[in-house]
Amino acid sequence: MSDPAILSAEALVKTYPDGDVKAVQGISLSINGGEFVAITGPSGCGKSTLLHLLGGLDRPDGGEVFFRGEPLARMDLDAFRARRLGFVFQSFHLVPTLSALENVQVPMFESELPRRRRAEQAKRLLDEVGLSHRGHHPPRRLSVGERQRVAIARALANEPTLLLADEPTGNLDSASESEILALLTRLRQERGLTLLIVTHGSVIASSADREIKLKDGRVVSD
Amino acid sequence: MSFFTFILRNMLGRPTRTLLTVLGVGVGIAAVVMLTGISWGFERSMSAIYQSRGIDLIVVRAGVSDQLSSTLDETQIDTIRAIPGVEQAAPSLMDAVSFEEANLVSVLANGWEPGGLLIKGLKVIHGRALEQGDTRAVMLGRVLSLNLGKKVGETVSIAGEPFRIIGIYESDSLFESGGLVVPLRELQRMMGREGSVTGFVVVAKPKVDPRALGREIETKLKGTAAIPARDYVQENIQLRLARAMAGATIAVALALGSIGLLNTMAMAVFERTGEIGLLRALGWRRTRIIALLMGEAATLGLLGVVAGSLLAVVGMRGMMLSPTSRGFIDPNLPPAAFAIAALMGALLCVLGGLYPAIRASRLEPTEALRHE
Numbered sequence: 388m389s390d391p392a393i394l395s396a397e398a399l400v401k402t403y404p405d406g407d408v409k410a411v412q413g414i415s416l417s418i419n420g421g422e423f424v425a426i427t428g429p430s431g432c433g434k435s436t437l438l439h440l441l442g443g444l445d446r447p448d449g450g451e452v453f454f455r456g457e458p459l460a461r462m463d464l465d466a467f468r469a470r471r472l473g474f475v476f477q478s479f480h481l482v483p484t485l486s487a488l489e490n491v492q493v494p495m496f497e498s499e500l501p502r503r504r505r506a507e508q509a510k511r512l513l514d515e516v517g518l519s520h521r522g523h524h525p526p527r528r529l530s531v532g533e534r535q536r537v538a539i540a541r542a543l544a545n546e547p548t549l550l551l552a553d554e555p556t557g558n559l560d561s562a563s564e565s566e567i568l569a570l571l572t573r574l575r576q577e578r579g580l581t582l583l584i585v586t587h588g589s590v591i592a593s594s595a596d597r598e599i600k601l602k603d604g605r606v607v608s609d
Numbered sequence: 610m611s612f613f614t615f616i617l618r619n620m621l622g623r624p625t626r627t628l629l630t631v632l633g634v635g636v637g638i639a640a641v642v643m644l645t646g647i648s649w650g651f652e653r654s655m656s657a658i659y660q661s662r663g664i665d666l667i668v669v670r671a672g673v674s675d676q677l678s679s680t681l682d683e684t685q686i687d688t689i690r691a692i693p694g695v696e697q698a699a700p701s702l703m704d705a706v707s708f709e710e711a712n713l714v715s716v717l718a719n720g721w722e723p724g725g726l727l728i729k730g731l732k733v734i735h736g737r738a739l740e741q742g743d744t745r746a747v748m749l750g751r752v753l754s755l756n757l758g759k760k761v762g763e764t765v766s767i768a769g770e771p772f773r774i775i776g777i778y779e780s781d782s783l784f785e786s787g788g789l790v791v792p793l794r795e796l797q798r799m800m801g802r803e804g805s806v807t808g809f810v811v812v813a814k815p816k817v818d819p820r821a822l823g824r825e826i827e828t829k830l831k832g833t834a835a836i837p838a839r840d841y842v843q844e845n846i847q848l849r850l851a852r853a854m855a856g857a858t859i860a861v862a863l864a865l866g867s868i869g870l871l872n873t874m875a876m877a878v879f880e881r882t883g884e885i886g887l888l889r890a891l892g893w894r895r896t897r898i899i900a901l902l903m904g905e906a907a908t909l910g911l912l913g914v915v916a917g918s919l920l921a922v923v924g925m926r927g928m929m930l931s932p933t934s935r936g937f938i939d940p941n942l943p944p945a946a947f948a949i950a951a952l953m954g955a956l957l958c959v960l961g962g963l964y965p966a967i968r969a970s971r972l973e974p975t976e977a978l979r980h981e
Contacts, residue, residue, distance in 0.1 A: 444890050445975040468974075469892020480887040480978070484622030489610045494891040502611055545892070 393420040393455055393581050394441055394549060400449030401436050401604075410436040412604035413450070420548070423575055423582040425592040428601035434585040435553050437601065441583065442474055442551045443467050469497035473542030473580075477554035479534045481526040487537045488513060488522035494544040512540040516570060532563035539570060543578070550575070552584045556591065568594060616904040619877075626873060631912040633869040634957060637862035638917025638950045643924050644855040646946040650783065650939030655845060657781035659810070659838035662730035665819035666811040667841040668826060671834040675845055677703050679807045683797075685830050686809055692825055694817040699726040700806040702796050706768055706789075711757050717788030718767070720796025720806075727810065728790065736761035736776035743792055747772040750786040751779050767791070768799050783939045811835070863953060863960075866913070870961025874906055878965040885969045886977025895970035902969055906962025907955075914954035918947055 395418065401411040410433040418424055418441075426434050439445040441452055443464045452459040454471065468474070481490045491509035500508065513519050516536040526534055535555060542550055552571070556564035568591055575582045584591055592598050600608040620627045659667070668689065669679040689698045702720035707713060721727040723739040731738065731748070739748055747767065749759060754777045757765060764771045772791065780786045797803045811826070813819045823835035836844070878885065885898060925940040 439975045442890075444978075445973065465889075465892050465894045467892075468890060472892075474890055476887075476978075480883065480890075482618075482884060482887070484618040485610070485615070489614075489618070492610045493615075493888065494893075496612060496615075496897060497892045497894065506610065541891075 391419060392417040392453075394418040394583070395453045395456075396437075396441060396450065397453070398450035399437070399440055399447045399452065401433075401440060401445065402448050409604055411440065411447070414601075414604070414606055415450075416599060416606065416609065418581060418583060420581050421575075421579055423572070423594070423596045424584070425595035425598045426583065426585045426601060427587070427592050427598055428607075430587075432601040433604040434601055436604075438551055438553050438583065438585045442472055442549075444474070465497070469494060470545050471547055471549060473544075473547040473550045475535070475538050475542045475550065475552035475555045477557040479526070479531075479538045479558075481534055481537060481541075483526055486523045486525055487518060487529065487533075490526070490537055491540045491544055494541060498545050508544065509540070512543055513537070515543075515574070516540045530563075531558055532560075532566060535559065535563070535567055536570065539567070539574070543574065546578075548579075548581060550580045550582050552582070554585055554587065556586070556588060564588065564590060612900070613904070616901065616908055619881075619901075619905060620908060623877075626876070627909065627912075630869060630873040630909050631916050634866050634910060634913025634954070635916030635920055637866040637869075637957075638913055638953055639920035639924055641855070641859050641862045641953055642918060642921035642942060642946045642950045643928075644858045645949050646921070646925065646942035647938055648852050648855040649943050649946065650941075652842060653943075654781075654783040654785075654939065655842045656839070658785060659842070661781050662726060662810070663812050664726075664810045664838050665813040666823050666826070666835045667838055668809040668811060668830070668833050668835045669807070671827075671832050673834075676701075676808045677705070680802070680805050681808060681833065683804050683806050685833070686806075688829055689809055689811060689826060692822070692829065694814050694822045694825065695811055696814045697726045697812040699810050700793060701727060701808050701810060702793055702800070702802065702806045703808075704796065704800050708757060708765075713753075713756055716753060717784050718796060719785075719788060719790045720793040721790055722793050726812065731778040731780055731785070731790070733776050734779050736774070738776055738778075739790065739792055743775065744795065745770070745772050746775045746792065746795075748776040748778050748790045749774055750788050751777055752783065752786040753789055756787070770799065859949070859953065863956060866953070866957045867960040870906060870909065870957050871964065873909070874902060874962050874965040875968075877905065878902065878969045882969075882972065882977045885972055886974050886979075889972065890974035890978060898970040899966045902966035903958070903962050906958040906966070910954040910958035910961075913957070914950050917954075918950055921946070921950070 397415050399411050399414045402409050414437060426437060428434050440447050443459050482493060488509050491512050492505045495505040513522050516539055518533060518536050521529060521533060556567050559567060571582060574580060586592055599606055669676050670681055673679040683700055686698055686700050689695055699722060704718045705715045706718045708716060723741050723743055728738050739746060747765060759765050759774055761774050761777060763774050765774055813822050819837050826835040827833055888898060921942060925942060928938055929940050
């Protein structure tokens with residue numbers, strides 16, 4: 388089911404100025420379209436930094452990231468993040484003053500959709516993640532599992548081809564973790580998504596097509 | 610959800626801060642609207658005294674700052690009237706009296722010739738105007754009669770002397786409506802200024818240039834200044850003071866309001882660095898981040914303008930409760946004062962919102978997300 392490389396990286400380097408820490412040290416990899424890849428490794432090994440570089444949330448100090456063969460450095464990164472990419476965070480990052488339904492609509496401001504279509508699309512996505520009955524609730528009135536479902540619906544708002552998730556089950560209990568994993572797997576199949584997940588847990592890693600292990604900012608196994 | 614709904618949600622999500630900012634901006638705007646309104650009302654009132662009678666020139670002693678401190682020989686009116694370009698001229702003695710029982714201080718008292726140009730400019734609404742031979746008779750302005758609670762036929766004590774109220778008048782000028790008129794001779798006697806007046810008013814004949822006529826009067830009457838009515842109003846010392854105060858208040862209010870709004874917006878950006886990082890991570894362009902924060906600043910500014918305008922209207926009504934204000938301050942604010950408030954609100958939004966908005970838009974998503 389995999390297509391040729393949708394996302395690749397060549398000799399990526401990222402150094403943080405505070406403490407002169409080399410978070411990523413010359414990583415090269417290639418992710419094929421439709422693949423489910425888990426990036427694993429101990430804390431501080433550079434997993435999240437690598438995901439942020441691959442998702443265009445941060446710029447590398449060296450090397451290059453390519454999306455369908457085109458360097459991200461030459462692309463409109465805002466448009467890339469808005470249209471091609473969905474990002475799910477460990478701590479959900481929902482806007483506290485908005486309802487679940489409104490949170491899902493936030494990325495759609497960068498789309499051409501008129502207001503009514505945005506609301507319809509958000510309802511459909513909440514339905515897809517099983518939260519259509521909780522649309523008008525603010526994040527504080529949702530369980531942590533429900534919050535992550537809203538965040539996943541939001542990541543799909545602009546119909547991306549790539550879904551990147553940074554420890555999406557890191558704040559969840561094991562029951563919720565299984566539910567979120569099942570949801571991501573189903574969405575990947577239904578939508579033909581390429582799924583790239585940073586995780587500590589073995590449950591997600593064992594469900595992935597491929598596991599890339601990092602240590603000290605380098606790939607130790609792929 | 611519209612973009613504006615997002616803006617409103619952000620503001621309503623922090624109600625205390627939003628309310629305090631709106632109040633802070635509102636108080637500054639109210640101060641500006643009130644002082645501007647008072648200053649313009651003052652100017653309008655002064656202009657009305659002369660415009661309603663077609664007065665072209667005010668003659669006062671040269672070098673005085675206002676008519677109250679001017680002293681001229683009453684007989685000089687004959688010299689003025691003899692000038693061919695003069696249509697009409699009238700002497701005027703101005704002073705200030707108090708009505709302590711009504712807690713009114715500095716009420717304008719005019720000593721005018723009965724049947725003269727100045728008295729003819731008043732609109733008598735009750736009783737009659739002063740006539741030749743009236744003694745111990747007074748006409749009260751409508752506002753003063755209301756403040757004193759006096760009617761035609763009653764007696765009022767002026768500087769310790771009883772005066773019979775023979776008429777109540779209305780005037781376009783609040784100063785006149787808040788003041789009184791007695792025969793010139795009576796005021797001269799009461800103030801110990803027999804033979805003296807504080808100035809003359811002159812109406813030029815049609816097609817006569819008032820400035821040229823003024824120069825002629827100054828040549829014939831050494832030591833006088835014949836000032837065109839408009840210039841006299843513009844150069845009036847109280848008016849200039851009121852204008853200067855209004856200008857200074859605008860500057861101070863603008864500075865304080867900008868700092869307040871800047872602080873609020875900067876705090877909002879700081880507190881929401883993670884949220885701004887999220888929006889950037891979700892693909893929001895820098896311009897949309899700026900639009901979001903400027904939208905919030907604009908909404909705060911707009912609410913501040915509305916709150917400030919309401920405070921100003923209430924404040925002006927409140928000032929009318931003070932006896933010292935009644936008769937001097939026009940509680941009706943001109944539309945231009947509200948226009949200044951709106952302009953100030955817009956300036957505050959730009960000054961207070963732009964820097965934090967630009968700063969926020971420059972945040973890289975990862976850097977901003979790390980703030981949480």
